[in-house]
Amino acid sequence: MTSSRNTLVMLPGTLCDRRIFDRQKRSLRSCHDVRLLDYRALHALRTQQARSRWVQRLLADLPERFSLAGFSLGGLWALEILRQAPERVERLAMIASNAQGASPKGHRNSRIQRRLWRQAGAGPLAVLARGLPHYFHHAAARRRHQDLLRDMALGTGRRSALAQFAWAGSRPEGLPTLAAFTGPVLIVSGAKDRLCPPRWQQAMQQAKPAANWLELDRVGHFVPLEAPSALTEALHQWLQTPCPAAPRNLSVSGVEPC
Numbered sequence: 001m002t003s004s005r006n007t008l009v010m011l012p013g014t015l016c017d018r019r020i021f022d023r024q025k026r027s028l029r030s031c032h033d034v035r036l037l038d039y040r041a042l043h044a045l046r047t048q049q050a051r052s053r054w055v056q057r058l059l060a061d062l063p064e065r066f067s068l069a070g071f072s073l074g075g076l077w078a079l080e081i082l083r084q085a086p087e088r089v090e091r092l093a094m095i096a097s098n099a100q101g102a103s104p105k106g107h108r109n110s111r112i113q114r115r116l117w118r119q120a121g122a123g124p125l126a127v128l129a130r131g132l133p134h135y136f137h138h139a140a141a142r143r144r145h146q147d148l149l150r151d152m153a154l155g156t157g158r159r160s161a162l163a164q165f166a167w168a169g170s171r172p173e174g175l176p177t178l179a180a181f182t183g184p185v186l187i188v189s190g191a192k193d194r195l196c197p198p199r200w201q202q203a204m205q206q207a208k209p210a211a212n213w214l215e216l217d218r219v220g221h222f223v224p225l226e227a228p229s230a231l232t233e234a235l236h237q238w239l240q241t242p243c244p245a246a247p248r249n250l251s252v253s254g255v256e257p258c
Helices: 018-028 048-060 073-084 104-117 123-134 139-154 158-170 175-180 198-207 228-239
Strands: 007-011 033-036 066-071 089-095 185-190 212-216
Touching: 007 018, 007 073, 018 033, 018 139, 018 228, 048 073, 066 073, 066 228, 073 089, 073 158, 073 175, 089 228, 104 123, 104 158, 123 139, 123 158, 175 198, 185 198, 185 228, 198 212, 212 228
Parallel strands: 007 033, 007 066, 066 089, 089 185, 185 212
Antiparallel strands: none
């Protein structure tokens, strides 16, 4: 029996795990099949061939059609999944993310993160300490969530972390992939995000003028934690947006609003 519920696949950010989407899952799971991915199986992916194999393993465990929502680094992976299997993706949500290709600054940042991680005894916390001041707009939100971020960072395996840094510093240009996508696109960002600033969100909307861009006032980078209710409501509305018909070579049941 096939399900009429949307399948929503959510990808976390750098050094995050599925707990970053706890609030969204609790609210959406009654209406949608919510699947939270993580990067535990992500190892050294220095070549496009290796990245393709990892994505293909993910795809093998997913339904024929699904919607993708990626936070930060997860948005970059969502674009890579879309690049490799566009016929399987119904909708795309980019949360505090971007579609920019790798840059010299990104390469430098990746090298710094790898060097900090390799520091004996302090790797995860050194990387977190470097990024934490830029994660939230409000200091109170930073204090409220820093224990979770610390726990997620400490729970990230070394090989997975290094692969995440390498991917962020070497990813291909994503704007053409976004522009070619025919399904509903949602962009959610914080107006005070210093890691993925508004100009990067504007670039995505220019590439995809039909995209719905929700910019949240007085919110920084960690949108799932700093504005959980607004993000959840935006995702729920996006999941009700009709999608183009599935390609004829796929047998997929219709999706009904819940």
